[in-house]
Amino acid sequence: xxxxxxxxxxxxxxxxxxxxxxxxxxxxxxxxxxxxxxxxxxxxxxxxxxxxxxxxxxxxxxxxxxxxxxxxxxxxxxxxxxxxxxxxxxxxxxxxxxxxxxxxxxxxxxxxxxxxxxxxxxxxxxxxxxxxxxxxxxxxxxxxxxxxxxxxxxxxxxxxxxxxxxxxxxxxxxxxxxxxxx
Numbered sequence: 722x723x724x725x726x727x728x729x730x731x732x733x734x735x736x737x738x739x740x741x742x743x744x745x746x747x748x749x750x751x752x753x754x755x756x757x758x759x760x761x762x763x764x765x766x767x768x769x770x771x772x773x774x775x776x777x778x779x780x781x782x783x784x785x786x787x788x789x790x791x792x793x794x795x796x797x798x799x800x801x802x803x804x805x806x807x808x809x810x811x812x813x814x815x816x817x818x819x820x821x822x823x824x825x826x827x828x829x830x831x832x833x834x835x836x837x838x839x840x841x842x843x844x845x846x847x848x849x850x851x852x853x854x855x856x857x858x859x860x861x862x863x864x865x866x867x868x869x870x871x872x873x874x875x876x877x878x879x880x881x882x883x884x885x886x887x888x889x890x891x892x893x894x895x896x897x898x899x900x901x902x903x
Contacts, residue, residue, distance in 0.1 A: 751888035754872045756845040764874055765839060765846075766803040773801045773879070777897035788820065789865040791852055795819035800901065803839055810837035810848075820854040820863075830854030834864065846871040848881045850896070869896055876900065 765771065778793045798815025812835045820830035834853040839846065848871070853864030869881030873889055883894035 751891075753887055754870075754882070754889055757871050757874065759841045759846070761871070761874055762803075762839060762841070762846060763805070764876060765879060766805045768805055770802055770804050772901040773803065773898040774799065774901055775801070775896055776899045777895075779882075779892045779895040779897070781893045789852065789863050791819050799835070801837065801898065808838045808840060810839060812837060819852065829856055830861075830863075831857040848896070850881075867894075869894075 765773075775793065775796045778791060778796065780790070780792075783790060783792070795817045796815075796819065798817050800813040800815070802811040802813070804811070814833060814835060818830075818833060820833055832855050834851070834855065836851040838849040840849060841847070848869040849866070850869060851864060851866045853862065855862040867883055869883045871879065872882040872892070872895065873880040877900045879898045880892070881896050881898075882892040885892035885895065
């Protein structure tokens, strides 16, 4: 009986060791999302003005029935101009609208509102992003205000993320911008 208990004990210990995930190597292959010094804002505004457009909207929580959701189709033709003179971002809206009729057809969002500011807060660069709508009668409106933290930046591409993992590329909510060629 003692021998059986020993074999059983060793079998259980062996099974536990074998079933443990010992592959931690991919954790070391990933790059942590860094904090960015305020000096990187010059890459965003080009020391004067620099224009960008959104090329990807990442939102794993996307709900099409939420009337303030945005997706790539409605923002891909908008132009975002960042300036060294102001934290406010100039947004030139394209022809594609984000907000039309609500699901019940009760009202039309006649005026779309998009505002943005580039801020330096808590030791990193933040993009404040406001979107919303109002109808001509002023009887229906809605807005959403979100803050995105800079996660990646190069001369031609930047990613601001709102939620997600600790590593570059692991985003649950993010806006990906690419520089508009001059």
